[in-house]
Amino acid sequence: MGAPEVAIDPRQFRKVMGHFCTGVAVITASGDDGPVGFACQSFAALSLDPPLVLFCPAKKSRSWPFIESAGMFAVNVLGDDQRDVSSVFGAPRADKFDAVTWRPAASGAPLLTGALAWIDCTFEAVHDAGDHYIVVGRVLELGEPEAGPPLLFYRGNYTSTAPERTTPAPARESLESFLTWPCGDDWL
Numbered sequence: 233m234g235a236p237e238v239a240i241d242p243r244q245f246r247k248v249m250g251h252f253c254t255g256v257a258v259i260t261a262s263g264d265d266g267p268v269g270f271a272c273q274s275f276a277a278l279s280l281d282p283p284l285v286l287f288c289p290a291k292k293s294r295s296w297p298f299i300e301s302a303g304m305f306a307v308n309v310l311g312d313d314q315r316d317v318s319s320v321f322g323a324p325r326a327d328k329f330d331a332v333t334w335r336p337a338a339s340g341a342p343l344l345t346g347a348l349a350w351i352d353c354t355f356e357a358v359h360d361a362g363d364h365y366i367v368v369g370r371v372l373e374l375g376e377p378e379a380g381p382p383l384l385f386y387r388g389n390y391t392s393t394a395p396e397r398t399t400p401a402p403a404r405e406s407l408e409s410f411l412t413w414p415c416g417d418d419w420l
Contacts, residue, residue, distance in 0.1 A: 250386070250387045250388055251386075251387060253384050253385070253386040253391070254273040254274070254384065254385050254386075255273070255275070255309060255310075255382050255383065255384060255385075256271060256272070256273055256310045256318050256382075256383040256384070256385055256390075257271075257272050257273075257275045257287070257307050257308055257309050257310060258270065258271055258272065258307075258308040258310065258317065258318070258321045258344060258347075259272050259275070259287055259289070259295075259299060259305055259306070259307055259308075260299075260305065260306045260308060260334075260341050260342040260343075260344070261298065261299040261302035261304060261305045261306070261340075261341050261342075262302060262304075262336065262339075262340040262341055262342060263298050263299075263301055263302040265298065266329070267329045267334070267341075267342045268295050268298040268299055268302075268328075269295060269299075269308075269321050269328060269329070269342060270289070270293060270295040270296075270299075270321055270322070271318050271321040271322035272287050272288075272289070272307075273385050274287055274288035274364070275287040275307060275309075278368060282370060282371075283370065283371035284356060284368055284369065284370055284371065285307060285351055285353060285368075285369050285371060286366055286367060286368050286369070287307065287367050287369075288361065288364045288365065288366055288367065289364060289365055289367065290363060290364050291363055291364060291365065292363070296365070300355070300358070300367075302340075302341070303354065303355060304339035304340065304341055304352070304353065304354050304355075304372075305339075305341050305353055305355075305369060306337050306339065306341035306342065306343055306350055306351065306352050306353065307350065307351040307353065307369075308342075308343060308344040308347040308349075308350050309347055309348045309349040309350065309351075309382065310344075310347060310348065310382070310383040311346065311347065311348040311378065311380045311381065311382060311383055312380065312381040312382060312383050312384075312390075312392040312393075312394055313346070313380065314344075314346055314347070314383055315383060315390055317332055317344060317346070318383060318390070320332060329342065332344055332345065333345040337350070337352040337373065338352060338372070338373055339352050339353075339354070339372065339373075343375065346378075347375075347378070348377060348378050348380055348382060349374075349375055349377040349378070350374070350375040351369075351371055351373075351374055351375070352371070352372045352373040352374075352375075353369030353370060353371055353372055354369065354370050354372055355367065355368075355369060355370075356368040356369055356370045381393045381394040
């Protein structure tokens with residue numbers, strides 16, 4: 233016997249979930265057509281043994297098919313001083329990589345200069361999950377973490393753990409939704 237079907241208002245769901253503070257990462261890969269990436273708040277560590285991580289791209293994402301076909305990806309954990317980088321990868325843009333500096337990981341996936349940490353991965357599994365996929369990656373290599381506060385997202389705004397940034401700052405004038413919502417990977 234399953235749970236009864238209940239209609240959940242998407243706006244209310246977004247509002248409630250906005251009270252869960254998340255970090256911001258950029259998922260990158262390099263394929264036949266060059267580097268590709270998108271800003272992502274749905275990233276987490278999954279397992280220590282074996283070392284696994286997960287992220288959740290929207291099924292509507294224009295970047296996801298290119299990342300999936302690359303077979304490898306990197307997670308770039310953004311620092312509080314990288315709000316502009318998050319904006320580049322969270323908005324539609326012909327060549328997102330012309331606005332940032334990067335170098336290739338061993339897998340070829342772009343590692344963004346200034347990221348607090350990076351994780352180079354290969355695909356372990358991809359699971360269907362509503363309007364998103366759950367992507368599990370096996371960690372191949374880890375970068376040495378940098379010092380500094382992380383870039384955080386809370387209630388539709390960027391925020392920080394840095395003492396000098398006690399007031400949340402909007403990423404842009406209107407952030408109706410963020411990265412894990414039905415707008416694909418263009419959230420600004």
